[in-house]
Amino acid sequence: MNSEVLLRSDQIVKHFGLTHALNGISIEVKRGEVVGLIGENGSGKSTFSSIVSGIYPPTSGTLELKGQPYRPLNAMDAQKHGISMITQEMGTLPGIRVADNIFLGREEFFARNGIVNRKEMYRAAREALGRIGISDIDPEAPIARYSLEDRKLIEVVRGIYTEPDIFIVDETTTALSQKGRDIIYELIKKFQKEEKAVIFISHDLEEIMEVCNKLIILRDGDFIEQLSKEEFEEERIKELMVGRKLTGDYYRSDYDGSFSDEVVLKAENIHAGHVLEGVSLELHKGEILGIGGLTDCGMHDLGKVLFGIEKPLYGSVTLGEGTPIRNARQAIASRIGYVSKNRDQEALILSASILDNTVLPSLGKLAKAGMIFRKAEKAFTSVQVENLSIKCREIEQDVRDLSGGNKQKVVFGKWLGNESRIFILDCPTRGIDIGVKAFMYQLMYRLKKEGKSIIMISEELPELIGMSDRIMIMKDGRVQKTFERSATLNESTLIKEMV
């Protein structure tokens, strides 16, 4: 194999104000390599890849591309040098067509005398989509017509259209279903075959071990270890990431799927949006009800309907004794808590403090004669920060500065503080690291034992199998099948019902 070094970084340091994101990273990416960057939240994976792809400059240190000094001015410049990145956050622009998104900033390909030949552009877009096996996206359609998943794939097409030498995939697969993931995996293989390189970032350890042939582990902005394919071993990698030995009981260890007969929340024949077509369910006291399916099967909408923030067209959501849930206020008053899948967009006020975020659902309770005192708010928040061991400087610090796992703990703190007895959790461990994940699972199990009820909507089958008393698999807006907790239940059984 031609092992020519494509990219070399030398002592890359990046500071964001007072935060030190990278403390001198020196690595090499060779031709034909699929390099997995792995580490906990805040370890510097995304910062490093953003520097390579020109999104921001390093504070110090140098990059070398194919033996030449490389200092990208911006993402467009990086792309000209042959480095494309698919980002963690949404990268398509709303309000314009698919083809315009694919060729954003490169319209001159199709321009003659300043006029863009749109027919030619649509044709090229259709061809580019077809090349990676997508036929059901119309380049002439407005981007808004497509789901998050399709938009992500459109972004992929944009990223690879210039035929880059290095393709960076940053947490992209989290947003994709199996079909979308397969497309990405195929692309990665193609890059490998063509003696190019891929930098792959993901939280999914299994996936990353499968896809990559080299792993680079980062922790707190430091380079920790580099492993070649033969050295991959799950336990070792986890240890290197976390920096300590992990205890064995990641999920709950019992197979006792029992819970009380008392129904606490009930949905009947829910029709909502374009997806839900008659879903009914019953949640019991002390039950963890897992809901799984493909990302567009309607399970995320179901969570919103149960919490009262999405109105069903038909059907009803009621508490056990029959009180209907009509809006979020009423749900919260009935002691229901909801953790959104889109944490930063829906669950948190990033520019407000941990305190402001934590007390928000409980303002009514904290008020004495209509007045809310700082002292009461501080005491309230401190309890949650302590119980959940939220890592922060002070409780009046902005939530924005926290790592993903700690942000999620703040969201949990809101609902624990409000003494919720029903928790609707939509992808509660999405994008958080192993340490916090294990903590969340323990917390959920403890809540169950205390007689609280949990609905866990998840796209990760291992956690559904590992944590749920019952698993409800949804498909095309309907309940496909329900499984009881058992030691023999495995992923392939569930997948069969999902697709």
Next chain:
Amino acid sequence: METKTKQANMYIDLLRKLIPFLGLAIMILVFQVFGEGKLLTAGNMKSILNQSVYVAIMAFGAVFVYSHAGMDLSYGGVIGFSVLTAILAGRAGAPLPVIILTNILSAVMWFAVNGFISVYLRVSPFITSLCIMYMCRGILNTVCAKEKYSVPVYIYDYDNWTVKITVLVVVYLICWLLFEKSAVGKANKAIGGNPLAAQQAGVNVERTRMTAYLISGITVGIGGFILMARAGSVSTSTGQGLEMNVITALVLGGVPLSGGSRAKMIGALIGSFSVILLRNGLIILGINERVIEGIQGLVLLIIVFLTYMKNKDGIWQ
């Protein structure tokens, strides 16, 4: 290292809170030195205080609207309308309580209109309030075209310091309590920070926003009474340009126009003095009144730009 970061953060945090006060102090210093001592004379101080009172009272209410990322540009027009209707009521023989009530209700009416159209019909409050300002100006221009209406003589008695300071303090305290210590204020800040997160935390987003407009309307009405007692009459130019003073007051007081948890009631108070002091100081320096408007616009733009830079940087905010 850890403690150093903590200290630096605390320092930055403190500095951010102090900037509006420092700005006011520096302005006083500069104008006093370069204005040959004319700034801090008893007469001039009174004049500054007089103009600051009604700007401040309007700014207190405006904090509610701007903290939820709402907007209103109609302050000048609406306060003019409020003065006009109250004077007409007074001329028709209405007793004092009715006159004050007219002040308040006529202002609340316009704010209810802006609130309703922007909250429930989802039209940009920028456009709605701009239209309202023009409508109010149109009404004033029409009614006051031939004749200048004056207040009943006894109203002049209320243009005294006891009334003005008492009203200022009472309105400030009520607004401070509502904004900093009650659910209404906290909900407004939450909406300004992230309306979706606020909704999912159980905030009644629409009702809270509407309440903010109504509170703002009430304070404009109260400000209207103070302005009316001072001016004694209403003309086509009553209240002209005050919207700019209110917005500049918020910005100089460190209230972010984009809303959120950084908004503070004390900012509106400090900012109101700052904006009037700025205008007054420039006059003392011998700068033409027409030019001052331009300078005010420039100052506003620079500060908004600086706060935007801080946000983008991700460090200060």
